[in-house]
């Protein structure tokens with residue numbers, strides 16, 4: 001147990017109806033009790049009870065606020081330590097005054113993420129669960145929230161722990177064989193190395209398959225809207241965002257800088273980038289805009305290539321269709337409310353029909369078809385179904401890739417007849433790498449780095 005007692009404002013700073021000062025640590029109750037004037041003495045309160053009263057400065061007797069105080073006793077609390085929460089009036093004045101008084105009573109200001117870090121250090125949750133708490137707060141769609149909730153409950157850890165157990169059992173076996181080498185037993189051990197490593201690898205690889213979707217759910221699909229000037233890119237952004245975010249005019253070259261907007265398309269979060277229309281231009285500003293469009297194209301997970309159905313295919317568009325053929329592109333045939341002058345044959349020769357969608361950005365028609373095309377491309381069309389265990393954290397993904405590498409090294413070494421005491425190193429490494437996901441064998445500096453990403457008071 002960490003010995004000192006910490007405090008921070010747990011709610012968002014700003015105008016609100018209630019704000020909360022959270023205090024955690026062995027001295028939480030005894031430090032707050034003298035500040036709280038109430039019918040019950042906090043020192044005698046039962047765990048998980050709420051008490052009405054006043055926060056009063058014991059130095060001069062002045063009343064800071066009328067509050068509700070909650071007591072939760074460790075180890076059955078969020079941090080697994082004694083926790084006292086003071087609910088003050090909203091806004092920043094009352095809560096800051098109460099926090100200052102608490103800090104003057106021998107309680108230390110918490111660092112960002114320190115409450116969750118204590119929950120981890122005190123063994124209530126593991127590191128993957130603690131990291132999921134950040135994801136919960138940051139999630140941008142209900143689906144991302146559900147995935148983070150599942151991980152906060154320990155879904156990923158449940159997959160990792162049995163794999164580590166398998167590896168440690170194998171390691172124990174290898175250890176015995178190193179100490180008591182008998183030829184046929186060593187041979188059997190080599191066979192079980194390939195066997196177990198193969199099994200563990202299969203599961204790790206299955207987890208890695210979920211990584212692409214997991215990343216999307218967490219961060220959103222980076223979606224570049226590209227096309228010729230006046231094709232209707234900004235109109236499409238506005239239609240998807242359901243607000244007039246980007247400027248739309250009939251002047252080609254209206255959009256110059258990239259306009260960004262996050263939207264949720266049937267549960268899939270998209271980070272839309274509206275870009276300058278791509279064309280040859282002598283205008284200096286527009287040219288920089290076109291460069292940025294090309295940059296956005298490179299980093300995009302999804303490209304919406306907007307074509308004007310009302311015009312024949314332009315040379316610049318033909319070039320784009322050619323360049324983008326191996327990328328995740330959806331061809332958006334816009335202005336379907338106008339006369340159709342675009343010959344689709346040339347496009348259909350390169351792109352399958354399910355990658356083409358007719359819309360009218362101005363009238364808002366065809367957007368549902370576009371949604372379907374996106375979910376087909378990214379989730380095989382079934383984002384709502386399936387299990388919610390995704391590996392979405394970059395740190396976890398990197399560790400799983402390294403684990404596969406170590407397992408491959410072990411398998412190759414075993415196949416090549418390399419002595420088992422050397423293979424043991426790869427096995428131990430795989431075991432350690434998986435351990436880093438759940439927070440076994442992680443250093444102080446990594447923990448600091450992870451928890452410093454949290455908000456203050458979490």
Ligand SMILES: Nc1nc2c(c(=O)[nH]1)N(C=O)[C@@H](CNc1ccc(C(=O)N[C@@H](CCC(=O)O)C(=O)O)cc1)CN2
Nearest residue numbers: 010020022048070072075076077078079080085124133
């Ligand atoms: N006021 C308040 N609301 C909050 C939080 C909080 O810390 N304070 N939370 C902060 O994120 C979330 C809830 N998370 C929590 C997680 C565990 C425990 C807890 O006391 N766990 C005990 C079980 C207690 C029991 O079973 O009665 C335990 O695990 O031992 C409390 C809150 C969301 N809402």
Ligand SMILES: Nc1nc2c(ncn2[C@@H]2O[C@H](COP(=O)(O)OP(=O)(O)OP(=O)(O)O)[C@@H](O)[C@H]2O)c(=O)[nH]1
Nearest residue numbers: 229230231232233234235253254255277335361362
């Ligand atoms: N009839 C019709 N007009 C549209 C449609 N979508 C866009 N427009 C019109 O086309 C013109 C250009 O639209 P924008 O959305 O500004 O086009 P853009 O691709 O962003 O153009 P740049 O920013 O110049 O590259 C505007 O006058 C829009 O009102 C549509 O579906 N139907």
Ligand SMILES: [Mg+2]
Nearest residue numbers: 233234254255
């Ligand atoms: Mg535009």
